[in-house]
Amino acid sequence: MSTVQDVLAFLHIHEDTYVSGQLIAQNLGISRSAIWKAIELLRDEGHSIDAVTNKGYRLMPNLDVLDKNRLETLLGGFPVHLFDTIDSTNRFAKQLAAEGSCHGTVVVSASQSQGRGRLGREFSSPKGGLYMSIILRPRCKTEEALLVTSAAAVAVARAVEKVCNLELGIKWVNDLFFRKRKVCGILTEGVIDFEAGVLSSLVVGIGLNYSTPSAAFEANLRSVVTSLYDGPSQVPPFLDANVLVAEIVRTVVSLSDLLPDRSFLQEYRDRSLVLGNTVSVVQAKKTKTALALEIDDDAHLVVEYGDGSIESLGTGEISI
Template identity: 45%
Template sequence: MAVKNDILAYLEQHRNGFCSGELLAKELGVSRAAVWKAVESLKKSGYEIEAVTHKGYRIAANTDLLSAESIAPFLGEHCQKLKIQTFSSLESTNLTAKQLALAGAEEGTVILAEEQTLGRGRLGRSFFSPAGAGIYLSVILRPDLKASEAVLITTAAAVAVCRAVKEIAGAETQIKWVNDIYLNGRKICGILTEALTGFESGSVECVILGIGLNFSRPERGFPPELREQAGFLFAEKPDGITRSRLAGAILNHVYALCNSMENRTFLEEYRQRSLILGREITLYRSGKKQSAVACEVDHDGGLLVRYPDNSMETLHSGEVSILL
């Protein structure tokens, strides 16, 4: 298994050219036969690997499987120690991450799945997570925050995703408070942050940050109930841009912002990318809906709203909608 993973990592890092079996054997300190056996095992795992006489091996450009090895080349220095685990299928990456956190998993444990069978969004909603079309990841964070400040993780993550999408795809996205990312009027990403808090201290012991992003058009499309509002980053899988590359960029930006939470400078970008500030919204709480105007995002990530009677309130949870 170690040779297989080492060869996968090497091929991922050298996607633009062929790597000869002789070079791989020399670099990894194994036999040519071990290289061939590992390549065959990778093929059986779903990797399309081109083999050309006198040139060597190369991962085909359209191969886009998520793995720790495929993401590692795109991680910045501050993310090199992340412990990335990938799965072909999970009920929910957040659920798995939460179970690992409760068992003592350390800060920087990252869970990714090719698909989620019971993916969840906010307020218990399901999150459509088909195989091969999205990035579904959860990160275990252990920030020094009070429970009342946990919403800052969500706002920072939203800005991080927008920055990563801009960096890799060149697309400008917008944010609908508090956790949805939109492109061209359609939701392409949802963020679910779950905090485990100390009952006596009131401090956050652990945060599970879940990000689900629609990378490309699902092979069978979206379910009928999502077709009007759901979108995707790419109509077709692009050449040269893989989910691993974008996942790496997302992790880079998440950690860059989470390591500088105290200055909260990301909030200004959050405001600039807001879909709702200055607009009339519908607020849903406890089965009731109210009309309001979204006025401001405050220093703690709360949403200041003005009701028709001119009374004001700062929201730290709830669901809002607008007419796009």
């Protein structure tokens, strides 16, 4: 084994305590400066190693790693299906929903090979992101169910603010932005019960770039997307990805339980990046400039075009 691996193995064995440089040096028969270099290399690789004067070094648990038991404990009852990689968590969750999985069931993956985006697009899903789909069986009218996506956008922003202390803005309909770039996309899909002819459940899919290094994004996306943290080594120590996922899921479920009340819409408006601004509305492959006037109680975006005409947009695409 190399010095770096020896140091890592030694820290692993003692991961419940701090070990001094002197103790490591004596046990491995290497110099203190070799240990220091090894620690720096291990940190560059993404290992979180705390150093405290007069106590030494300690390998911190890898809180980036998603853990099924931990997620289930944090979620206190909602079933969790966890994957290292999957084609699409939405595809799998829709299958589970059709088979009868309960309200609040969550599918989480550390990467996706065929992530689905809105309007039939692909959603790039490299490692470092948090990809999740939540099965909801909202007890509300179908029109109200359409608001789930907007509620989910508020839920993600609220959860990120609470757990990471970072502020996200919402670009109508359901993109979340961090420092002027897209950091999260949401795709809500319905599951139809064909025999009963009704919408039996919804699957809310959330793709959040959590600790994706910018190099992991495809070159054409790098100027328009970002991540909460630029690689695992930038994630603050003690921040646990499981806690963030659980907070997102809990908030999505609780807001979806309160849909008819619509009180979340005020927060949606407060976080809006479009209200009062000029936007480009893309419709039937044509782009028109408009002023974003209002987000109404159905989460429609009300815009005014240059000729004074007003339109209420229920779905679609705008750019800012």
